[in-house]
Amino acid sequence: MVFMRKWKCTVCGYVQTGNEPPEKCPVCGSDRSQFIEVTEGKPTPSPETSEKPATLQASPETTPKAASEPFDIISRWIYKFHIHPMSVHIPNGLLPVSVFFVFLAILFTFTPLATASYFNMIFVLCAMPVVLYSGYSDWKSRFKGALTRVFKIKMACGGTVTLTALILVLWRTADPMILGQPSAGRWLFLLIHLIMLAAATVAGYYGGKLVFKDKR
Known part of the structure; x- marks a missing residue:
């Protein structure tokens, strides 16, 4: 055998x-x-x-543990309570609805839907620091900080979602009627929403690969 x-x-x-x-x-x-x-x-x-030479380890006396202890505690809590998987459901759940509302607001010139999308986007923007930090913490502790293609893509997507959400919130705050009247700007506004949704989708796809060990 x-x-x-x-x-x-x-x-x-x-x-x-x-x-x-x-x-x-x-x-x-x-x-x-x-x-x-x-x-x-x-x-x-x-x-x-096994062929790699052993690396020198710092002795306990010379390791600056005091400065890192608060961060270690936070990282352990983030991992224990699955903060990253939970927090990413906020943008992943709200972004498709926001994009759909923006599309309908443009199609029917219906500003209440644009307002609903705006408040959804504010909530997404507020959640992104938690998403990014918890993801970074998981990457450092659970995945040993391995900077492979998968993690580079996830980082780029997380940054894209945060940046586009910030742009959209500031734009809508400065011009509340961006979707209330026909203009070329509203289509650019929709395009930025689509870019953000695509980035969130790609990040979710690679996150699923890591969780379910999908080798495809």
């Missing part, structure tokens, strides 16, 4: 069966040096990992 070896990505937890670890994790994009072999007992490091 042939027993296949199992390899686990130490960044995202993805497990693959095969004689050797993959060149790159299909879920988070980490290289093969981040894989360890899963055995009956304790996991053993892959050849690439």
Whole structure:
């Protein structure tokens, strides 16, 4: 009977069966040096990992723990109570509705829908600092700060959502009638909404890959 070896990505937890670890994790994009072999007992490091020289560790006396302790406590609470997965539901839930309201407001020149979209956008903008910080905290603690393509895309999308939400809120505040009359500006206003929605969708897609270990 042939027993296949199992390899686990130490960044995202993805497990693959095969004689050797993959060149790159299909879920988070980490290289093969981040894989360890899963055995009956304790996991053993892959050849690439075991060949690396040991790095010097700072002694407890020289490690500045006092300054980092509050942040460590916050990070543990963020991870324990799943703050990032919960907080991202705010923009993911409100943005599609806001874009739909803006589209209807333009189509029917109905300003109450534009007002509803505006208040939704304010709520999204207020939630984004929590989304970004909790995502950063999870990335540093849960995913070891691995700066792979997946995480770069998620960071770029998070920044895009925050920036576009800020632009839309400021624009609507300065010009409350932007959607109340025919103009080229209102179509640009809608386009920015669509860009923001696309960025949130892409970030959610890659977040789902990490959560469900989807290797597609």
